[in-house]
Amino acid sequence: MHPCTYRRSRGVVVRAFLRDAVACEVVDLRSSPPKTHAMTIVAAEGLFELFIAKQPDVFRYQLRVRYGNGEYRQFFDPYCFLPTLGDQDLYLFNEGNEHRAYAKFGAHVRDLGGVKGVAFSVWAPSATRVSVVGNFNHWDGRFHPMRSLGASGVWELFVPGLGEGELYKYEIRDQNGTVRLKTDPYGTYFEGPPGNAAIVCNPARFAWTDGAWMERRRAQAAQLDRPISIYEVHLGSWKRKPEDADRPLSYRELAPQLADYAVEMGFTHIEVMPLAEHPFDGSWGYQVTGFFAPTHRFGSPEDFAWFVDYLHGRGLGVILDWVPAHFPRDSFALAEFDGTHLYEHTDPRQGAHMDWGTLIFNYGRNEVRCFLIANALAWLDRYHLDGLRVDAVASMLYLDYSRQEGQWIPNRYGGRENLEAIDFLRRVNDLVHSYYPGVAMIAEESTSFAGVSRPTKDGGLGFDYKWNMGWMNDTLRYFAKEPIVRRWHHNDLTFGMLYQYAENFVTVFSHDEVVHGKASMLFKMGAWHIGEKAANLRTLYAHTWMWPGKKLLFMGSEFAQSREWAHDRSLDWHLCQYPDHEGVRLLVRDLNRLYTSEPVLGRNDFNPQGFRWLTCHDADANLLAYLRSDPGEDTLFAVVCHFGGGKRDYRIGVPRRGFWREVLNTNSEFYGGSGLGNDGGRTAEEVERDGFSQSIVVTLPPLSAFVFKWQAGQ
Numbered sequence: 260m261h262p263c264t265y266r267r268s269r270g271v272v273v274r275a276f277l278r279d280a281v282a283c284e285v286v287d288l289r290s291s292p293p294k295t296h297a298m299t300i301v302a303a304e305g306l307f308e309l310f311i312a313k314q315p316d317v318f319r320y321q322l323r324v325r326y327g328n329g330e331y332r333q334f335f336d337p338y339c340f341l342p343t344l345g346d347q348d349l350y351l352f353n354e355g356n357e358h359r360a361y362a363k364f365g366a367h368v369r370d371l372g373g374v375k376g377v378a379f380s381v382w383a384p385s386a387t388r389v390s391v392v393g394n395f396n397h398w399d400g401r402f403h404p405m406r407s408l409g410a411s412g413v414w415e416l417f418v419p420g421l422g423e424g425e426l427y428k429y430e431i432r433d434q435n436g437t438v439r440l441k442t443d444p445y446g447t448y449f450e451g452p453p454g455n456a457a458i459v460c461n462p463a464r465f466a467w468t469d470g471a472w473m474e475r476r477r478a479q480a481a482q483l484d485r486p487i488s489i490y491e492v493h494l495g496s497w498k499r500k501p502e503d504a505d506r507p508l509s510y511r512e513l514a515p516q517l518a519d520y521a522v523e524m525g526f527t528h529i530e531v532m533p534l535a536e537h538p539f540d541g542s543w544g545y546q547v548t549g550f551f552a553p554t555h556r557f558g559s560p561e562d563f564a565w566f567v568d569y570l571h572g573r574g575l576g577v578i579l580d581w582v583p584a585h586f587p588r589d590s591f592a593l594a595e596f597d598g599t600h601l602y603e604h605t606d607p608r609q610g611a612h613m614d615w616g617t618l619i620f621n622y623g624r625n626e627v628r629c630f631l632i633a634n635a636l637a638w639l640d641r642y643h644l645d646g647l648r649v650d651a652v653a654s655m656l657y658l659d660y661s662r663q664e665g666q667w668i669p670n671r672y673g674g675r676e677n678l679e680a681i682d683f684l685r686r687v688n689d690l691v692h693s694y695y696p697g698v699a700m701i702a703e704e705s706t707s708f709a710g711v712s713r714p715t716k717d718g719g720l721g722f723d724y725k726w727n728m729g730w731m732n733d734t735l736r737y738f739a740k741e742p743i744v745r746r747w748h749h750n751d752l753t754f755g756m757l758y759q760y761a762e763n764f765v766t767v768f769s770h771d772e773v774v775h776g777k778a779s780m781l782f783k784m785g786a787w788h789i790g791e792k793a794a795n796l797r798t799l800y801a802h803t804w805m806w807p808g809k810k811l812l813f814m815g816s817e818f819a820q821s822r823e824w825a826h827d828r829s830l831d832w833h834l835c836q837y838p839d840h841e842g843v844r845l846l847v848r849d850l851n852r853l854y855t856s857e858p859v860l861g862r863n864d865f866n867p868q869g870f871r872w873l874t875c876h877d878a879d880a881n882l883l884a885y886l887r888s889d890p891g892e893d894t895l896f897a898v899v900c901h902f903g904g905g906k907r908d909y910r911i912g913v914p915r916r917g918f919w920r921e922v923l924n925t926n927s928e929f930y931g932g933s934g935l936g937n938d939g940g941r942t943a944e945e946v947e948r949d950g951f952s953q954s955i956v957v958t959l960p961p962l963s964a965f966v967f968k969w970q971a972g973q
Contacts, residue, residue, distance in 0.1 A: 260285075260317045260339060263310065270312040273298065275322055275336060276305055276402055282325040283307040286333060289318055304401075335374050335419040342408060342415050343369060343378040349411040352382075355625030358690060360633035361551055361640075364413075365445030366459045368423060376419035377459050379405065379427070381443065382626055383597035384412025386431045391416055392440075393427035393456070400430035400438070412626070426456040428591075433598025442548065442591050444602075444630065447641075448560050449536045449549045455591050457549075462641045465564035469571035469643060476576075476645060480696035483723055483763060486861030487699075487809040488851050489578060490526040490817075491769055492517065493543060494534070494557055497814055499829040510553075510562040514569040521575055524817065524844075525851025528576040530648060532770065534563065535582065538589060543770070543826055545650060546617060547582050548592035550634045553642070560641075567642050576645035578699065579638055583631045583687075584651040585617040594618055602627050608668050612654065614661050622655075623679035632687050639695045646699035647691070649722070653705045655680040681720065688721030699723045701765060712763040727764035727808055730755040735772065738799055741785045742881060742904035742962070749878035752902075756875075759807055760867045766808035768816055773824045781819040781843075786962075791904075793819055793839040794932065794962035797846050797925040798900060801964035804850040805887060805898040807864045818844035842931025853923060853966070859887055859894045866890060873897060873911055874949050882959070884911050884949075895969040896922075901959035906935070910956050912949030915969045918942050919955055923966035935960045940967060 263272040273285050275298070287294040298307040323333040344363055351357035352364075369378045379391045389407075390400035395418070405414035431439045442449065446457030479485060495507040498516065508516070521529055536549025544554070553563035567577050586602070588594045593602045603618040604610030610619050621627050638644050654660045659667040659675045670678050688700050702711050702720070705728040713719025737751040773779050784795035796819055804810060815830040819840045822831060834840040854860045863869030873884035881903035887896040897913055913919060920940040926932035941955040948954035957965060 260320060260336070262315075262317070265310045265312070268312045270310055270314045271317055273309045273311070273320070273336075275307045277307060277322075277324055278305055278397060278399065278402060279326050279328075280305050280307070280324045281327050284323045285309055285311075286321040286323050287318060288320055295323065335376075337376075337403060337416055337418045338406075340371050340374075340417045340419070342406065343367075343371070343417055344380055344408065344413060344415055349408060349413055352413070352629055353411055353625060355629045355632075357629050358632060358636055358694075360629050361445055361637035365443050365447065365551070366425075366427060366457065368459065368461055369417065371417060371419075374419050375422065376417055377421040377425065378415070378417045379429075379443075380413055380415040381405070381429050381445075382411075382413050383429070383431055383601070385434055385599045385601070386414070386597040387434060387436075388432040389414040389597075390430040391418065391427055392430045393425055395421060395425060395427075398428075398430075400432075405429075421459065423459050423461060425459040426450060426454070427459065428456050431597055435598065437598060439595075439598065440591060441596060444593060444596070445551050446536075446549055447552050449552050449555055451555055452538045455538060455548065457552075460560055462560040462564065465561050465568070467564070467568055467643060469568050472571040472574075473643065476697035478697075480692075484862050484865045486527060486855040487724075487765070488526050488854060489528045489530045489765070489809070489811040490521050490524065491530045491532070491811055491813045493532045493770065493814065493824075493826060495540070496824070496826050496829060498832070501829075505828075507557060510558040510566040513557065514566045518570055518573040518575060522573055524848045525855060526575070527855060528578050528645065529570060530578040530646075530811065531580065533580040533582050533650070538587075540826060542587075544580070545582055546585075546587040546615075548587065548589055550586075550630075551637050564642055567644065571643065577643075578646035578648055578701065579642075579644050580650055581635060581638070581647040582650045583620065583634070583683075584649075584655050585612050585615060585619055587617050602630070606668065608662075608666055609658070612661075613666070619654075621679075622677070622683040628683050628686070631683065632690060635687050635691060636694060639691065639698055644698070646701060646723075648701040648703060648726075649684075650703055652684070652702045652711070653708070655684065656704070656706070656708050684720050684722075685715045689715055692721070702726065704728070707758075709761075723763060724765045724809060725762045726767045726769075726811075727755070727762075728767070729758070730764070730806075730808075731767055731772070734799070734803075735768075735783055737902075738795060739783055739785050742902060745785075745881050745902055746878040749881075752883055753875050756870075756872075759870075760865065763865050764808040765811050766803055766806060767811040768803070768813060769811060770813045770824060773813060773816065773820075775823075777823070779820050779823055780816040781821055789839050790931075791962065793843055794926070795902075796843055797930055797932070798902060798962050798964045800843070800847055800850060801923065801925050801966070802883070802898070802900045804854050805860070805885075805896070805964075805966060807870055807887075809864060810851075810854065812847065817847040838931040842929070846925060846930045849923065857894075857896070859889050859896060863887065863889060871914075873899075873913070880907065880909065882909060886914065893971075897955075897967040897969070898964070899957055899959065899967070900964040902962065903959075904961045906961060907959050908956055909959055910946065910948050910954050912947070912951035912954045913943050913969070914951055916943050916945075916953050918970045919967035920970050921965060922968045924963070925965075926960045926963040932963070933960060937965065937967075940970075 396402040443457040448460035533544030710719030715721040784792040928934040943953040
């Protein structure tokens with residue numbers, strides 16, 4: 260209804276397009292009983308019109324409709340409601356500063372003046388028409404065209420009578436008249452392929468019980484150097500239900516089992532591979548089409564909230580893999596959303612990933628940056644996540660990432676750095692830390708870009724932590740060698756200390772290392788039979804947990820899974836009945852307990868005064884020894900790693916007299932080894948070695964690692 264002049268008479272006109280209607284009346288709600296005005300059908304498809312003369316203003320009304328089957332319905336006209344987005348919302352969005360865009364855009368159940376319905380809003384500035392379609396209008400874009408909110412490029416409509424559970428999409432007509440059916444970029448829940456429709460859902464409905472956890476998280480916000488040991492999990496293949504067509508477990512089935520296991524194993528956090536909605540299982544979640552929606556594969560958004568709440572109740576943090584680096588070309592999603600390159604760059608030299616066949620976000624566009632920042636904040640707000648591990652940061656930082664000469668466009672200074680992406684990363688990190696103190700931002704970044712985990716005020720990117728990809732690659736390259744030739748590659752073990760304290764590193768063995776023909780962690784080890792491979796792996800893990808840095812291990816690697824990981828089958832849990840596999844699992848459990856219980860280890864990962872080489876030069880012995888301590892060296896751990904294939908007795912210099920108690924022996928029979936060790940410890944002798952005036956002689960079986968703790972007063 261809107262004012263109109265018809266044949267020189269002022270009044271209001273009402274028009275309605277109604278499927279299968281044979282008659283329609285306007286019901287004037289101002290009078291009691293309400294007065295009705297019959298409308299005239301002006302097109303057989305269902306277009307009705309009414310002009311009310313001498314009516315100076317619009318008034319509150321409903322439509323009463325009679326359908327061909329004799330049914331009557333009375334409801335509010337969607338077009339009688341004012342827009343649910345205000346000028347300030349649109350201004351901040353176009354400016355790139357509407358941090359809570361997720362609460363404004365998409366589909367939201369609202370109550371407008373006592374009328375319940377769903378408010379839809381979407382950004383499509385180049386569209387000539389946008390309609391919301393669904394089962395409620397037979398997926399026909401003629402029935403609910405949305406209103407354009409001017410130069411903002413935003414389209415909006417409140418549809419009364421709708422509620423949660425409705426399926427919907429946007430029908431978008433571009434400048435050429437082509438019609439595209441698109442899912443909601445801000446959708447909070449989706450049906451599975453091939454439909455891929457968004458589902459109206461209120462993810463804020465869940466009643467959280469993790470207040471104590473959230474308060475503890477805020478209290479430790481300033482303490483980055485704390486015990487963090489992360490268990491990386493792909494929910495679809497951690498465990499499955501073989502008796503039920505081998506289906507994956509649901510969020511609610513997973514939470515208790517995963518929590519029991521992670522707590523037993525001593526992990527502090529669970530990191531889940533991307534859970535944002537994605538159409539193809541084989542992408543593992545890294546090609547996202549529903550950025551604001553937990554995948555339907557394991558349950559509803561409320562089920563995912565329950566999953567996080569349960570893990571918090573068990574003392575476990577939850578980190579989510581977040582993918583702002585790219586998005587797939589699926590025709591129903593973001594690609595060419597309104598007929599133009601809206602979310603991506605137009606030029607493929609800027610807008611296309613050469614390796615992955617995906618598209619790159621245009622980080623310089625305000626509304627795109629707003630979308631991504633709101634996405635990060637939405638996961639933290641709606642689902643109480645404790646961290647975001649940002650995927651493929653290196654591909655965001657460099658314009659020439661995986662490109663040949665002529666395949667990329669330099670920045671405005673002629674350089675290769677993606678200045679817009681760098682600015683975006685700094686903004687999102689600062690905003691996360693401002694809104695959600697204690698949430699960890701973690702970069703998967705594989706280059707030597709400076710200051711990734713340094714504050715933005717100091718010129719850094721503002722991440723809390725960075726994956727240590729260089730150390731991982733060097734170390735695995737070393738362990739892939741046969742022990743007899745490792746002496747020629749000793750620098751692979753020591754080089755990492757040259758840059759160890761340049762960043763706040765997480766030492767990682769992630770899913771990327773156990774797929775695509777790279778072999779499982781067990782079968783990466785340079786040895787001929789399983790027993791030697793298991794011994795290698797135990798030594799590697801002990802070295803990893805004692806080396807400075809937070810820890811991350813991909814599921815299955817903790818019990819030395821033999822096969823490469825596959826996303827569509829369960830881990831091989833049956834292997835835990837064998838000592839070579841169960842022994843590795845028990846060692847990882849004990850390493851976690853040692854790491855998290857000893858402040859020298861868990862709270863000195865970023866302190867260069869907490870590490871000292873004891874010996875790093877004896878390549879012929881295939882041996883490393885180093886000290887982990889607090890700054891005053893009041894508590895001392897000596898770590899001795901023997902990567903050779905024969906037994907030897909070796910003298911190691913130590914900084915204290917007294918007894919060095921053996922607190923870990925990877926060759927213990929408990930872990931599947933031979934049992935040979937150091938009889939509980941060694942007493943330092945007055946024999947100079949390695950620059951110290953005292954030393955201990957340690958017995959080193961093949962492929963073994965030992966941790967000794969100095970006992971004061973002994």
